[in-house]
Amino acid sequence: xxxxxxxxxxxxxxxxxxxxxxxxxxxxxxxxxxxxxxxxxxxxxxxxxxxxxxxxxxxxxxxxxxxxxxxxxxxxxxxxxxxxxxxxxxxxxxxxxxxxxxxxxxxxxxxxxxxxxxxxxxxxxxxxxxxxxxxxxxxxxxxxxxxxxxxxxxxxxxxxxxxxxxxxxxxxxxxxxxxxxxxxxxxxxxxxxxxxxxxxxxxxxxxxxxxxxxxxxxxxxxxxxxxxxxxxxxxxxxxxxxxxxxxxxxxxxxxxxxxxxxxxxxxxxxxxxxxxxxxxxxxxxxxxxxxxxxxxxxxxxxxxxx
Amino acid sequence: xxxxxxxxxxxxxxxxxxxxxxxxxxxxxxxxxxxxxxxxxxxxxxxxxxxxxxxxxxxxxxxxxxxxxxxxxxxxxxxxxxxxxxxxxxxxxxxxxxxxxxxxxxxxxxxxxxxxxxxxxxxxxxxxxxxxxxxxxxxxxxxxxxxxxxxxxxxxxxxxxxxxxxxxxxxxxxxxxxxxxxxxxxxxxxxxxxxxxxxxxxxxxxxxxxxxxxxxxxxxxxxxxxxxxxxxxxxxxxxxxxxxxxxxxxxxxxxxxxxxxxxxxxxxx
Ligand SMILES: Nc1ncnc2c1ncn2[C@@H]1O[C@H](COP(=O)(O)OP(=O)(O)OP(=O)(O)O)[C@@H](O)[C@H]1O
Ligand SMILES: [Mg+2]
Numbered sequence: 001x002x003x004x005x006x007x008x009x010x011x012x013x014x015x016x017x018x019x020x021x022x023x024x025x026x027x028x029x030x031x032x033x034x035x036x037x038x039x040x041x042x043x044x045x046x047x048x049x050x051x052x053x054x055x056x057x058x059x060x061x062x063x064x065x066x067x068x069x070x071x072x073x074x075x076x077x078x079x080x081x082x083x084x085x086x087x088x089x090x091x092x093x094x095x096x097x098x099x100x101x102x103x104x105x106x107x108x109x110x111x112x113x114x115x116x117x118x119x120x121x122x123x124x125x126x127x128x129x130x131x132x133x134x135x136x137x138x139x140x141x142x143x144x145x146x147x148x149x150x151x152x153x154x155x156x157x158x159x160x161x162x163x164x165x166x167x168x169x170x171x172x173x174x175x176x177x178x179x180x181x182x183x184x185x186x187x188x189x190x191x192x193x194x195x196x197x198x199x200x201x202x203x204x205x206x207x208x209x210x211x212x213x214x215x216x217x218x219x220x221x222x223x224x225x226x227x228x229x230x231x232x233x234x235x236x237x238x239x240x241x242x243x244x245x246x247x248x249x250x251x252x253x254x255x256x257x258x259x260x261x262x263x264x265x266x267x268x269x270x271x272x273x274x275x276x277x278x279x280x281x282x283x284x285x286x287x288x289x290x291x292x293x294x295x296x297x298x299x300x301x302x303x304x305x306x
Numbered sequence: 307x308x309x310x311x312x313x314x315x316x317x318x319x320x321x322x323x324x325x326x327x328x329x330x331x332x333x334x335x336x337x338x339x340x341x342x343x344x345x346x347x348x349x350x351x352x353x354x355x356x357x358x359x360x361x362x363x364x365x366x367x368x369x370x371x372x373x374x375x376x377x378x379x380x381x382x383x384x385x386x387x388x389x390x391x392x393x394x395x396x397x398x399x400x401x402x403x404x405x406x407x408x409x410x411x412x413x414x415x416x417x418x419x420x421x422x423x424x425x426x427x428x429x430x431x432x433x434x435x436x437x438x439x440x441x442x443x444x445x446x447x448x449x450x451x452x453x454x455x456x457x458x459x460x461x462x463x464x465x466x467x468x469x470x471x472x473x474x475x476x477x478x479x480x481x482x483x484x485x486x487x488x489x490x491x492x493x494x495x496x497x498x499x500x501x502x503x504x505x506x507x508x509x510x511x512x513x514x515x516x517x518x519x520x521x522x523x524x525x526x527x528x529x530x531x532x533x534x535x536x537x538x539x540x541x542x543x544x545x546x547x548x549x550x551x552x553x554x555x556x557x558x559x560x561x562x563x564x565x566x567x568x569x570x571x572x573x574x575x
Contacts, residue, residue, distance in 0.1 A: 054417045056574055077420045088415040092339045101338060104331040105419035 003030040005188045010060035013046050020046050022212035033189040035199040038209030039300050044192040045085050045161050052082045052159045081150030085161040087142050089134045096130040099152055106153045120148040140171035160191040176201055196292040210300040220292050227298055228290035233265040236284030245280050257298055323566045328421030332429025355445040383454050384536040385508035387442055391467040392474035392528055394441045395434030399478030400491045413573050423570050434475030442467045463538050469554050470531040476561040483568035502528045527557040
């Protein structure tokens with residue numbers, strides 16, 4: 001059994017009468033990378049914000065690094081790093097000063113802070129722009145600086161809220177690499193993302209959130225097997241034909257998801273693809289292994305929220 | 307922020323913000339930023355009092371015979387000190403702190419670190435007060451060069467000015483917690499700060515006003531500061547001096563507490 005780094009029991013958050021996080025039970029283990037996935041407004045950021053101690057915990061229990069997050073938020077904060085959804089860089093300062101000023105909030109002495117900041121800027125490939133005001137940085141540079149900032153206190157646990165949203169593929173791969181190295185050091189990562197590829201690449205375990213609840217939890221492979229099976233048939237259809245074929249598939253107890261101009265059918269071991277082709281005559285059939293994307297669409301992708 | 311983001315009442319309401327290591331970090335953040343514009347600011351804080359003393363002290367003062375047996379410039383100088391001490395921090399903790407609270411999200415970022423709301427509040431108030439004192443320092447240098455005062459009592463006066471500067475910062479921050487946009491500060495300045503600086507025994511003695519008005523003015527902090535600074539600079543240690551200082555302390559306590567409670571609601575949710 002692994003060591004538990006974060007333990008939530010019945011964690012709940014309401015804004016007014018809107019329940020944004022609804023009785024979450026969750027354990028995150030030391031040394032793993034845990035990913036929280038879910039549609040916009042699912043409550044991912046709010047959950048993370050409670051964990052990193054800037055959102056008041058209204059109900060439930062939350063222990064982070066063995067400390068009660070309700071009463072020891074300050075002690076928790078000295079040992080974690082945070083990359084919030086919006087960078088929150090200090091626009092009054094240059095790149096290097098952003099790191100130094102942030103370090104001073106942790107009471108890190110100037111010499112140590114400078115040494116660490118230089119090191120982090122080098123790793124993050126920001127050493128050429130150390131003097132630039134932060135507004136002048138590109139989106140990718142800002143994100144890298146925010147990640148550098150989150151590591152200035154050498155945290156044991158890192159929270160990253162959508163670390164690579166809006167970045168180009170190279171920048172994304174760069175950050176993935178970096179986070180893998182961080183994890184290799186026995187450190188724990190908790191991240192949210194909208195990219196299935198990112199989750200598959202980085203995360204040991206994944207929780208899928210929808211409307212404040214965690215509706216699926218497990219390793220990517222487990223989730224795929226459990227919720228999408230091994231293989232998926234994508235059957236291209238005219239939109240007006242979809243209701244008719246949906247009814248037929250329901251009668252035969254197939255698991256499928258009707259989309260705008262296709263039906264996604266999740267094959268069980270017992271299902272024979274040929275039989276389905278008899279039910280639905282379509283020229284456009286794609287047969288492929290199931291992926292995390294299927295799981296996500298199936299569990300949380302039925303309609304557009306917010 | 308809507309009412310939904312209010313903290314629930316189960317949180318213990320502290321009377322005054324707690325002190326901690328973080329206060330220094332917050333103060334120093336502002337100081338580091340101030341260094342970027344240090345020389346420009348330094349010029350201004352010397353030029354401004356020079357303009358005021360020349361235009362009002364000597365210019366207008368030229369047409370005034372004397373006030374309570376004093377030359378106009380001697381009447382005006384303590385008021386200039388007090389108004390400077392109050393309004394420089396007031397401006398800092400309105401426009402600047404509002405940006406940090408909203409667009410710049412500076413406080414949100416600080417709250418991700420071990421520094422808490424109390425420390426942010428102390429750090430910001432003390433920073434505002436420091437800026438006020440720096441400006442007062444410039445005023446007193448300019449006035450010394452113009453030979454307006456010659457008394458060593460200027461040093462104890464700075465203790466009172468520190469208190470007034472702190473009050474200016476706290477008042478400004480309180481307004482900030484009510485602000486919905488930058489326009490709000492136009493009202494704060496033309497509805498509160500300017501009238502107060504005009505009628506607090508500053509440019510002319512208030513005993514020429516109807517007594518009702520004189521009473522109303524005493525519900526605002528500035529006049530007590532002006533009184534205390536003027537008395538101390540004159541070298542008079544009357545009960546009025548101590549009473550004024552006491553009133554300033556009460557204001558400082560009340561405003562800090564009020565600003566703190568409101569500030570906490572805006573930053574913690
Ligand atoms: N301070 C707040 N006051 C009121 N409602 C809020 C507040 N913060 C978040 N919410 C609401 O809570 C819900 C969940 O927000 P949250 O940011 O946690 O979602 P998310 O899963 O991170 O979404 P996204 O993927 O878009 O980042 C949203 O409907 C949002 O409007
Ligand atoms: Mg979010």
